[in-house]
Amino acid sequence: MMRRVSVFFGWSLCGWLLLLGSTGWTADSAREGAAPAVDAPLLGHWTFDDVDDDAQGAEKAVVVPRVRGVHGMAAELSGPHQLQTAPLTASATLPEIAFSVWVKPVELADYRELFRQECPERLLFSFQHGGTILSLGLNINGYIECDAEINPAQVLDGGWHHAAATFDGQVMRVYLDGVEIGAQKRAGVIAVNKDVPAFIASSSGTSEHLQGALDDLRIYQRALTAAEVRGLYDQGIASLAERFQELEQTAAEYYQPRETFAATLVSFRQTMMQHPDALADRELAGVILAKMKADFPRDYDDYIATLGSSPLEYLTANNHEALAATAGRLVELMLEYQPLTDEQHRRLTPAEQTYWDECQQIAAQFSQLKDAGTAADDSPAWIEVMLAAGRRVQPRPAVAEAVAPYRRPETPVTRALTQQETVETLQRDWLHQADGNPTRERILDEIRWTSELALRIVRSSAQPIDLTRELTTLVELRQLAEQVQGSDPALYFRVREVKRSIVFQNPVVDFDQVLFVDMPFPAGSEWNHETRHRLGYMAVPGGRLLVLEGLSPGGQLRQLMPQPPLHGAFWRPDLSWDAEKVLFCFHPHNEKSFHLYEINIDGSGLRQLTDGPYDDLDPIYLPDGHLLFSTTRGHTYVRCMPPTNAFVLARCNADGKEIYLVSRNNEPDYLPSVLDDGRVIYTRWEYTDKPLWRAQKLWTCNPDGTQVNTLWGNQSVWPDLLKDARQVPGSRRIMFTGSAHHDWFAGSVGMIDPARGLNFPDGLTKITADVEWPECGNGPVDPIESKTYHVSGSYVAYYSPYPLSEQDFLVSANRNGKFVLYLMDVDGNRELVYEGVHNILHAMPVRPRPVPPVLVDRVAWPTVQERHAPKPGVLFSGNVYEGAPEVLQGKARYLRVLNIEPKTYTYWHKRPALSTGPVVSLVQSEGVKRILGTVPIEPDGSVAFQAPSGQALHFQLLDEHFRALQTMRSFTGVMPGEERGCLGCHESHSRTPRYPHSTNSLALASEPCTITPPPWGEESVSYPRFVRPVLDQYCAECHAGDGEARAVLDLTARPGFLGFDETYMLLTGNPSWGAPYQKPEDPPPGFGIANMIMVEGYDTRDPAAYVTTPPMTYLSYNSRLIDIAGSGQHYGVKVDPVSLQKLIAWVDAMCPYLGAEEVREIEDPVFQGVDWLSIRPRIKTAPTVVRPGPVD
Secondary structure: OOOOOOOOOOOOOHHHHHHHOOOOOOHHHOOOOOOOOOOOOEEEEEOOOOOOOOOOOEEEOOOOOEEEOOOOEEEEEOOOOOEEEOOOOOOOEEOOEEEEEEEEEEEOOOOEEEEEEOOOOOEEEEEEOOOOEEEEEEEOOOEEEEEEEOOHHHHOOOOOEEEEEEEOOOEEEEEEOOEEEEEEEOOOOEEOOOOOOEEEOOEOOOEOOOEEEEEEEEEEOOOOOHHHHHHHHHHHHHHHHHHHHHHHHHHOOOOOOOOOHHHHHHHHHHHHHHOHHHHHOHHHHHHHHHHHHHHOHHHHHHHHHHHOOOHHHHHHOOOHHHHHHHHHHHHHHHOOOOOOOHHHHHOOOHHHHHHHHHHHHHHHHHHHHHHHHHHHOOOOHHHHHHHHHHOOOOOOOOOOOOOOOOOOOOOOOOOOOOHHHHHHHHHHHHHHHOOOOOEHHHHHHHHHHHHHHHHHHHHHOOOOOOOHHHHHHHHHHHHHHOOOOOEOHHHHHHHHHHHHHHHOOOOOOOOOEEEEEEEOOOOOOOOOOOOHHHOHHHOOOOOEEEEEEOOOOOOEEEEEEOOOOOOEEEOOOEEOOOOOEEEEEEEEOOOOOOEEEEEEOOOOOOEEOOOOOOOEEEEEEOOOOOEEEEEOOOOOEOOOOOOOEOOEEEEEOOOOOOOEEOOOOOOOEEEEEEOOOOOEEEEEEOOOOOOOOOOEEEEEEOOOOOOOEEEEOOOOOOOOEEEEEEEOOOOOOEEEEEEEOOEEEEEEEEEEOHHHOOOOOOOEEEOOOOOOOOOOOOOOOOOEOOOOOOOOOOOOOEEEEEEOOOOEEEEEEEEOOEEEEEEEEOOOOEEEEEOOOOEEEEEEEOOOOOOOOOOOOOOOOOOOOOOOOOOOEEEEEOOOOOOOOHHHOOOOOEEEEEEEOOOOOOOOOOOOEOOEOOOOOOOOOOOOEEEEEEEEOOOOOOEEEEEOOOOOEEEEEEOOOOOEEEEOOOOEOOOOOOEEEOOOOOOOOOOOOOOOOOOOOOHHHOOOEOOEOOOOOOOOOOHHHHOHHHHHHHOHHHHOOOOOOOOOOOOOOOEOHHHOEHHHHHHHOOOOOOOOOOOOOOOOOOOOOOOOOOOOOOOOOOHHHOOOOOOOOOOHHHOHHHHHHHHOOEOOEOOOHHHHHHHHHHHHOOOOOOOHHHHOOOOOOOOOOHHHOOOOOOOOOOOOOOOOOOOO
8 A cells, every 4th residue: 555644845836737737727817926806805815925015904923934926925934923913804793704825835734724713703714633624613603613624645745725615604615726625504694703813824823833835815705606716726727827837948958757757756866966056946846846746646646655755855865874764664664564473474365475575575675775885876776666665555543543653663682680780770769769868767767667567477477487587687777777867878778678578578479470561651642541552553562571580670581472573562461370371462563453372381382362453452361261351353432532442351262262242331341350259350431321531440240241240439430440450369358550541551559348338438448548549539538548558759650459468469650650560568668579671560470379160151152153143131120119219119110221332433533522423412422322112110110021132231210101210320231141130220239139030029920021112113313313303393383484483492403513403402401521511591492401411511520420310300201392292281282102202212312413324324434544454444334243242
């Protein structure tokens, strides 16, 4: 694939030649410098012909250089600049507007403005997202942008381009080079700020500065027609043509095409070396390059795209090293994914083998040129090699949502430290713990802490421990410390040596080897996000899977992986129960994804278990011999992060075969581990009708995916994200890292006891009291595990604790920007175990572990033939009212079953609103919802029904009119053949009963019923299909068109924000996101009458946002919209039963705007770097993955 990189040569005219052929204009059609006229009033006109007449009413902050433009002279903009203008009008509104400007950008990084007035009534005309968007932004009943997609290369070809935009009171339009490229319906008038100044080519003169040339900027007081826009473009082309013809005659004296592009370029370079002044004439050089482009269009474009520069750089360069370096990098990038191992070669198709053979031939040619040295500088083969290699380089996403950039793969040398290096490493760490200043007070504190530690170890040990010698030495050192004046590092080191001896005599340290990874941080945009960080496209090579023998920086290292010729990245490994094998995920540097591998603890017997384009992560051994891991094979994307693949729990055989998804989640499941009772504990991120910010808490399930239950924190804000959960040996307590939604590598170590409570602060204590819970803070209370905890140095974060007892644990701590490994206790004592080249993470002792009990597998696993129709399960409750408020008792008649579809579709490269895309709802970062149907609730409150397996289900209690009385703000589900129950209509339970085949409950006394589908069948819920037709049929007569009540409440369908129907915003009450919702003091009629829950209308740290809402306060039961539609009391209007049910369903589904039917009409995204991704983002053609599979 050709490598497309934004490039420029800012002075050339290469675009002119191509443009001339598309017009009927001649040089006589317009005179150079004569700006064309349009019969329309101007709000502003900037010709840039003269320094003194740039603008009407402009306030000049600087004088910019001038260059020849389209009509006379143009402004040449580089670096920061500030071209400020007076407000365009004295009026507060404008009925219409049009922009017209000629532009020749030299780069389009991020955002580059053409015109912008920054204020609540923003006026904007700009390039956005790295030149992939040309956007018109206006405030028309609220701010809206008409985004037209463009190819950045189209305007970065060095030529002049005409950009225009119009609004005629109904439709916003964007034009490029005379052609309409985007339109957005939006009726209304433009709100204008008559006091705030505007800026040409920047945002307030402080940022987003256009780089390049700008000419003939016009802003009209009315919309231009398409013909008028085309006329302005054609006249500009004619003006350029006249100048071009003059220069073309001179160009023929220097430029003669040869048989190939490479030969022509080399020949021209030799000519130019004899006439260096010719290249100094910018316009002449541009014409010559334009002729070269016309003669060799593909090669010319490929040269710019692959090298990222104009041929001019080659023409003027005289540097062999630079030439070799440029070609060498292209060859290196071409070979980035070449197969290196026998297994990788085995998987090649014949066509792929041919491709890589050709690449090797190109690489060999490069080597020959390089070996020839300067003697080959004038060889066309250099150009041919660069073009051939560059065409085979596939660019990563780098403009929007950038992934990790290319880094030359290498692995640090694995070696043991010398004795002197070991001493220096320990002493450096000890000094860090003393803040670099071991004073008398600090030394005495250290002696006291060490004595207390020794006493604890002796008292807690089941076997006698003799620490007499160490304690005697401490007494002697205390006497010396009493005499210290100032700082005494030598005495401090002696104390620390005694302490280190005591620490490693702790009986819980019954191992002398540790397994861990040493790895660099990921890279790319938002590389530390809780999900994005872990994906293959963010990985950076240079990691190592290591075993340390001897718990010391001077211990012997054994590198298990990578093994030559590979380099790569790792995440958390696991050790077999007998400590003989290591299970791990590895991202080879010449592939794009993480796969599962297994290796013997001595480094022998490596075997790859999984393969493919998906990421398989963080595997663990299960007691029954299966493997459990997280994987992106569900093909979902995080709803609030379109460029991020989600990974969910999966199970496979010991050989990596028969992979089944055992999770119903759309968002990620993180870092599973096995509890002593055989269950699996893991972190689940899910936000079913609740805010997305703090919903990453601890859950459990059986190894077969059955009996999923919340363990702790599902309705808690603090800590933000609980991860690295492991059970403390001999205890029911769980040790974890409290981390952060937006910074996975921030964290503080904590402990929970689920028997003492299920949500903050019950059962929670913090161990590392020196570090607050990241992102969300410590909360109203901050229970600390040990009252005698002391601070020892500055550490900004802790990571992956491994509990050895309730007091002792291994943990990685961020010391000066790098994670190092400590043996630590709950009082703050710590001793360095190892410091790596990068970050030491996920350490665990190398020793056998007790095998937890094997839980009975209760799943009817589908075969390959059955995978699209897995067996259902059974869900039941003996009493849906158990634990519910008294006011709800006896009112429910039905249980509604809803499903949020897995989000297998994504824009990837953009997030139009609520950090999501496509935007399904403005209430929350939402997925497509379907109502599967209802089941009856028996008079005693019991219910039992067959439920589809593998789907995320949540429930609502309905009255006799199918209105929601109460809603569940989490999801559950069943595996094929699973039977499970709920304890009632609440979400704080941690256990669910098994199906009671003998019971007094009415629903459970007979076979489970089936779900009764709604009248509309399998149709998903959306505003255009569930609400708009009802409004048109029953409300439009009065509230639309010429209806007499339209002036009071206008229910006419009209585009609003993001093209959503303006009435959607009205009925939902204009929801807020990530901030407390504030209803207007005097809202207009109809405002917010849907009465859904303002899911995101809270401060991101407000715990009220996560609890179960009181029954009958929100949704259809208490909705004014439903009352009006169903009561018949509003001027006799009463909608038909099915339409009423659709309205009710829409409100109770939390008012989504789009459903699957609308989403699937959106074309698959195309953006810079899309073809590089191993899983191509799709929308219209996004797959449907039926869980549990098999998916291999």
